[in-house]
Amino acid sequence: MSKRTADQRDTAADTTEEKMYSSGYSSNQGSYGYSNGGGYASQAMYQPQQQSAPGPDWSKDWRSPAPQMTPSTTGSDQDRNSPATKRPRHGTAGNMQDQCQHTVEQYMKENEVEVRNYDAKNMCLTWDDCPFPAEMTQKLRNFPKPSVIQAAAWPIAVSGKNLIGIAETGSGKTLSFLLPAAMHCQEKQRSGRGNGGYYGSSGPYAMVLAPTRELVQQIEQECKKFTTLRSASLVGGLPKGPQIGALRRGVDIIIATPGRLCDLVDMRVCDLSQVDFFILDEADRMLDMGFEKDLRKINGMLTRNKQTLLFSATWPREVQRLAQDVIAEAYGVRTPEVRIGGAGDANLRANPNIKQTVHMVNHYSEKNRLLGNILDELKRENNGEHPLILVFSKTKKGCDQLARDMQYSMRVHAQSLHGDKSQPERDWALEQFKTGRKPVLVATDVAARGLDVKNVKCVINYDFPTNVEDYVHRIGRTGRGGALNGVAHTFFCEKDCQNPGKCARELTQILKEAKQEVPHELRNVTSSGSGKGFGKGRGFGGGKGGGKGKGGFGGGDRFGGGGFSSGGFGGGRW
Structure with a gap:
């Protein structure tokens, strides 16, 4: 043939x-x-x-x-x-x-649901409202009801329309696209529209792109748990042979990282000609990791008649431009958008279910003392056993060192996770953490996005992240799935921030939005702006800030105050 x-x-x-x-x-x-x-x-x-x-x-x-x-x-x-x-x-x-419409409007108001470019007359408020067969939702009935993003996104996704979903991490986005994808694949199988790929096997009909190996593997686990689709996860760090073998045997859905998918397509072992259901999960994170070129390359291989679902926790201009390019709409048609809890607004918001506590510190010894106290308190609250605790460190070296210190000095069963570890080592670390054999996981930001581990009691930011966006995604590892007991502790040290004033202002805004307590010391950093340096005394710090010359390097001794601006080097001694 x-x-x-x-x-x-x-x-x-x-x-x-x-x-x-x-x-x-x-x-x-x-x-x-x-x-x-x-x-x-x-x-x-x-x-x-x-x-x-x-x-x-x-x-x-x-x-x-x-x-x-x-x-x-x-x-x-x-x-x-x-x-x-x-x-x-x-x-x-x-x-x-009319009564049902009133119920929908009340639900949207209570859960801060905003639907744009779509007349939201129906939502999946209960499992009986869902447009899926009973065998597909049977396992889901262990949950009391669909999550908010699922309730709003499912009616749009099953109608064949493109969709942009903007919601916080841990809101149940995975099933928001997996179940519609399963219906799409099963319909194509029954209708006989699969024509076979390079090796004569059927599919794939749907494709999910995600930023990290861990997230891809978690999506595949959910796919196997709740659907009967033949799936293949394509990620870097693992041998290509088994992945190529799965593609040759035939799959319904591909779940991949952009880099590995491009490699297999270039090798002509992955045929995307039948993919017409395209999903981008955590699109903002993929752009942050430099996958934009790969995303556009992959999108160019797909038919323009595809249905596209794009999910993101934030909605910056870069993600908006990507959405405009990958989502093909007829002239004058606007893509439906679902926004949950104010996500996508100009102000970044944290999950309100998380109790946030900020500790102001000046030295690493203070961090270790506070860390020990927090771990002891969590242990007492959990009947003498440590609950699942996720600790974030900025660097890989610091991550390993902190895990060793906790293991030997604090007598805590801890394990580290970062990008330099091999895939088997990363899988083992996650397995030890999930099962509770090593209830404390010390990680870099490689685990900050897409890591979905149930029952994480507490997140500790040992090092403050580079920006508040990463802060929000870090603490989003707890309080997931509607849990009301999420806790986040953050050690704020001015030495950890390139611009302490900016970080303090943005963190203060996030705390206020979530109705959390703002420490008085953090307000002081906010009011002083960038006038303070990176410590006390001369050299890097010690200047009084403000200075002369419109905020230039002025008003203090050697890099002491202000910060460089159009005013130049004014008023201070060089």
């Missing part, structure tokens, strides 16, 4: 799709209906008025409020298909639709 080009396959897929539309295709026995809007929904959730009547337009039930139903008296096909006799999803009376 001759190998067809990507254009031929797309043409064949479009032809099949048109035939399915014209024939009113749908599957029965509670499976998935194929909607004229390009989306999928569970047919078990909707019942036509009569057995012989054609099914309603599922997509419009999600995209617009159901019209009030007037019972048919003639029983003709025309009457049964007319807008006046379509059965509303939430009941048969117009008042029921």
Whole structure:
């Protein structure tokens, strides 16, 4: 059988799709209906008025409020298909639709949900509201209800529309895109639109890109737990052979880091011609790690008719530009956006479920003393056993040293995790941490994003991060999934910051937004701005700040005050 080009396959897929539309295709026995809007929904959730009547337009039930139903008296096909006799999803009376709309509005207000460029008439407030079959949500019913991002994102994702989701870390974004991806892949399998890749195997139909190996592996674990998809994780640091073997055997979904995916595509062992469900998880972090070129390269290999879901914890201009380039919309169409808890605003916000405490320190000896006290207190509160504690250090060397000090000086079972460790070492460290055999994990920022470990009681910022964005993502490792007992301790030392005044101001703003206590000493650093140096005495520090010459290197002795600005070197002794 001759190998067809990507254009031929797309043409064949479009032809099949048109035939399915014209024939009113749908599957029965509670499976998935194929909607004229390009989306999928569970047919078990909707019942036509009569057995012989054609099914309603599922997509419009999600995209617009159901019209009030007037019972048919003639029983003709025309009457049964007319807008006046379509059965509303939430009941048969117009008042029921109004009541449900009020419920949705109340839910959005209570949970700070903002939906843009989409008429949010329906949300998945309970598991019975979800547009998935029972077998797919059965395991999810162990949770009381869908998370906020899931409730808002699922109706949009299953309707076939592109989506931008902006929510804090630990909000349940993974299942927000995995379950719609599973429905998409299963529908393509049933419809016979998979034509085989380089090796004649079917798929992949969906693809998830994530910034780190750990996050990719965690997404794959969730995929295997809640879906029946054939998946392959493609990450650096592991041999390519097993990954190539999985691709040759055929997969439904690829979960990959951008760098390794580009390598396998260049080797012509990864065929992306059938991928038309594209997911970018933690897009802001991928840009921070320098993957923009790889992301644009991968996007250029995919069909423009793909459905794209982009998730991010923040919404800076760089991510906005990336979203505009990778999401293909018709002229004049704006991509639906879901924002949870004020995410994406100009002001960065921390998870309000986390109790934040900032300790002002001047020396590393103070850090070690405070660290020991915090560990002892957590141990007492946990009946003599240390709960899961995540400690962040700035450097790899400092990470290893701190773990050794905790192990031998503080008698705490600790393990380090950073980028210089091999993949088996990293897997072992995470396994020791998750199982509680070594309940304290000392990590660099390699674990700050995407690390999803349940029941992390406390996060300790031993070294203050480079910026407050990393601070928010670090403390987001606790208080996840709606947990109310997350705790974060931060050691703020001016020596750790290149611009202490700026860091103090931004940290103060985050604490105020989350209604947390702001230490008086931190307010002093904020008010002094960058006038203070990196310590006391002469040299780097000791100047009084302010100075002359509009805030130049002035007002103090040698780098003592202010900071360089348009005023130049004014007033101080060089």
